[in-house]
Amino acid sequence: MSVIDFLVPASEACLRSGPNDKIVLSSRVRLARNLRTVPFPSHSKKAERIKAFETLMPAVKSLTLLGQEIFAESMDKLPALDKQVLVERHLISREHAAKNAGSGIVLNREENVCVMVNEEDHLRIQALRPGLQLRQAWMAIDAVDTALQEKVEFAFSERYGFLTACPTNLGTGIRVSAMLHLPGLVLAEQINQIIQAVNKLGLAVRGLYGEGTEALGNVFQVSNQMTLGEPENDIVERINKVLLQIIEHEENARLSQMEKKPAVLLNHIGRAYGVLGNSWSISSKEAMNLISFLRLGVDLGVFGKTPKSLTDELFLRSQPAHLQLAHPLREKLGSDERDLFRAQMLRERTSLIPNPDPQALLGRRDESSPE
């Protein structure tokens, strides 16, 4: 079975919901682990990488925690399109998508535990959850890690903890991150302040696909940088606390925009609706920035009962690999063709959304200031 058949369709994937998911799109915890006796993947010879692969794939596949139905494959068996779809679903890194023989992926049926074999480390095990669920994600991946430790021996030092290829991951090997949708803070021009404050707390703020990527569609990824010198729980709790504060700031920014500048908000949301519903060629960057305002409109009740899953689906389906997948010929599209096809898909789906209702914003403003 190909991974595309294994994955649920985009529409279904976007139905997953969790706490605070108006602002927190998803939570993730990943652990980096290495075998004690084999050099790290970046420095190992092909034979050593294969040895690590052949040790780790069966160990991961046999984890009862992952359930009966899993997808497990060597990266060289995956077509480029399938790899790109996995990147767009945030299941593997862009670096891992570039790997071939000697690297692999194991994914469970729920698509909430995904293991990369021979990425930068021998193992990158990750748990994903919709909305703000960092604790749940940590507990899930902690259990997977503990179960794996009964099967293989990880590189561990009494001094430095779990040993990793890059010293930035040393100790716990943990990376706790959440994907946030922050249009309110961007519109209120408070986002840079927030990013600076978050950076000062030792957390990194990045774009949609992690390290070195742009914050398209007002989506930001917040994650810890320090991995050594404190327990996993402290790291998880610290980020959780910071995220709750960011959520509060985003909510306040939205409220104050609604009170002070409802016309500006409506203008952004209305124009986004207009362009998405009527364009015949649209780049992914423009589309994502407009879909962000559509999502904000849905959050604020401007589009009646339209579920936010619909805007999330538009976001996912606008990505290059998902577009190609939806194309009748499944051929690799040139960027011009892609922009045409993206516009067509967006027009069709935006037509399912009712016209924006200005009263939803203006009415709410009257309620909040009765005098």
Added chain:
Amino acid sequence: MVCQFCKLKEASVHVTEIADNKVKKVDACAACAKEKNYNDPAAFAIADHLLGLGAAQKMEEASEAVGALSCDQCGYTQADFKKSGRLGCAHCYDIFSDGLDSVLKTMHKDIRHRGKVPAGMKSAFEGAHKLEGLNRDLQVAIAQEDFESAARLRDEIKAFKASE
């Protein structure tokens, strides 16, 4: 300009060294530069970018501290570490630990692991940490000329080591 070593290829690495108040200029092609170990000092800037400001300088100090060390298990060298900011294998952490601590200090909360420990390692891990704590207390007691405590700590350490 032609490489001064092989005199064949175009020189792409230009290094000016000042040692003992003498200026020495080297113009080499990429292959000869690598062979003669003339590294591109700009390579450190990548570490700054990746690991935060100041990391590059610390890494340079670290790689100087470890000298020409290389890992006897995977063959990883100081130059490899300098270039990539990564290590080759688990054993590298023992080999390069002297220089590594200063790098780790710039990127982490502390340089001692306080998180999850594999089930089979727990007693050894706790033992190592207890011993480290006792040694630290002993140093403090000696510095404060509190010889009564120092003597007690010394005996404790002795007894702890004997019990292991």
